[in-house]
Amino acid sequence: MTDRYTHLVNTGFTATLAKRLGLPQPAILRRFSAGDPLVPGPVLVLGPDTHDGSDSDAVAQHLLGLDLDVHRSPSTGTARWGAVVLVLTEIERVEDLSEHVLAAGSVLKQTARGARVVTLVREPQPDDAPALAAARQAVDGFTRSLAKELRGGATANGLVLAGGAAAGGEGVLAPLRWFLSARSAFVDGQLLTVGPADVPAQDDARPLEGRVAVVTGAARGIGAAIARTLARDGAAVVCVDVPAAGEHLAKVANEVRGTALQLDITADDAGERIVAHARARHGRLDVVVHNAGITRDKLLANMDAARWDSVLAVNTAAQLRINDVLLASDLFRDAPRIVSLASTSGIAGNRGQTNYGASKAGVIGMVRATSPLLADVGGTANAVAPGFIETEMTARIPFATREVARRLNSLQQGGQPVDVAEAVAFLGSPGAGAVSGQVLRVCGQNLVGA
Structure with missing residues (x-):
């Protein structure tokens, strides 16, 4: 569904009128298009650089290797900044933050539309000294708050390095590239934990080349967008949906040159x-x-x-039964990926959705518990939690309610099915091998929930 308001306030006379009247002017988001640069302008990498081989230096060197215009300090006269990366993994006190966050703040008025700010910090540990724990946790609040200040379709997100994860390792750098890219357009104010897993380098243009992916509910909407995005990234896709959706299912399967499987996922033998x-x-x-x-x-x-019962059966119980079959199968052993659709309703709750909220919270608990069961084969289990996404379902919401729901996030608009699909494709890729048991919200930093 089209958000006509967003288009009106970004074009011609209506854009000028909206500005004069002080109306919200949500930006047209920078979404992925083949051939576009990773970042729309120079990249500023900030952080302690007091020794050779520092984390900030490792990140800067990697980005230089991508032929990006990388700077280590703010400068005047440069083109608008496409991204700011704050490498704060080596801070030890809250006082250490000042120099770097204020340097980032000094360039925010000179960022490009659709710019990205990404922070990197170490995960607080139970045995951290209070000063160190305070410094590390402070980055969380800083990142989420900054995301609410940015304009022009810019976003701020963070990577939390756990268990000795190396800032210069692919397990960290692949998620960093994804956050910097246009593929993360509707992900804002999110902190993603990255573990120390050994992750191979991947081709970001075709990260799923040679892989086979199954998508349930693939006949329309978000499921069809996921199938298309996985196929774009190189996967052979098995499109699954109920027999009643057979015509739409076949159309999607043919479009992505995959195969179709008509199946009710609540059937006892669905996994088999x-x-x-x-x-x-x-x-x-x-x-x-x-x-x-x-x-x-x-x-x-x-x-x-x-x-x-029907909502819990489809949204949670069916996934659990299918996962039991996957975990026992010899076919699901080569660094497999499970990606489940949760919802912000499962995080913050929603009036009139006690069943749906319970089912989606159950999905979150499921992926957290499934994650360690896949570790021995290099597998991961994660969830994507969409917020307000422009679909046939949201199109049926009464106009006034729909307009309010669209604006209740930092980007002041609804997301598109492709935004959810991009997050799913990332979590399904080899480059996300150090991300497991996580919930990635695709909600434009919805103003409810954490």
């Missing part, structure tokens, strides 16, 4: 049928995206068993 199809048609299975889901909204006082 998915594995058997992947084995017979593709000979392998690498990525499973649990996208299929339903809503049956009612206030709890008016909720009946059919509404409650």
Whole structure:
């Protein structure tokens, strides 16, 4: 669905009028287009650089290797900054932040539209000295707050390095590149924890080349966008949906040159049928995206068993049963990826959605518990939690309610299905091998929830 307001306030006379009247002017977001540069301008890398081989130097050297125009200090007369990277992994006191965050602040008025700010910090540990713990946790609050100040479609996100993860390792650098890229357009104010896993270098243009991915609920909407994005990134895609959606399912499968599997995921043998199809048609299975889901909204006082049970059955229980089959299968052993669709309703709750909120919170608990079960084979399990996304479902929301919901995030607009698909594709890629058990919100920094 098109957000006509956003387009009106960014074009011609209506843009001028909106500015004079002081109306919100959400920016047209910088989304991925093949051939576009990773960053729309010079990159400023800030952080302690007091010794050879510092983390900030490692990050700067990597970005230089991508043929980016990298600077280590603010300068006058430069083109508008495309990105600012704050490498704060070596800070020890809150006083250490001042120099670097104020240097970043000094260039924010000279950033390009759709610019990116990314922070890197070490994860606080239980045995940290209080001063060190305070400094590390401070970066969290700084990053989320800065995201709410940025304009022009710019975003701020962060990477939290856990367990000795190396700032110069691909496990950190691949997520950094994703946050800097146009693929993360509707991800804002989010902190993603990155572990110490050994991650191979990947081709960001075709990171899923040679991989086989299954997408449930693929016939339309977000599921179809996920199938298209995975195929764009090189995956052979198995598109799964209920028989009633067979015509739409076949159309999507043909479009992405994949295969279609008509299947009710709540069936007892759904997992076995998915594995058997992947084995017979593709000979392998690498990525499973649990996208299929339903809503049956009612206030709890008016909720009946059919509404409650059906939502939990589709949104949570079916995923658990399919995952049990995947974990036992010899086909799911080569650095596999499980990506589940959660929701901000599962994080912050939503009136009239006790069943849906419970089911999506259950998904979050599921991926956290599944993550260690995949570690021995280099696998990961993560969740993507969309906020307000422009779909057929949100198009049915009454106009006034829909307009308010669109504006209740830092980017002041709804996301597109492709925004969710980009996050899923990233978490399904080899480069996300150090990210597991995480929930990545795709919500434009929705003003509810953490």
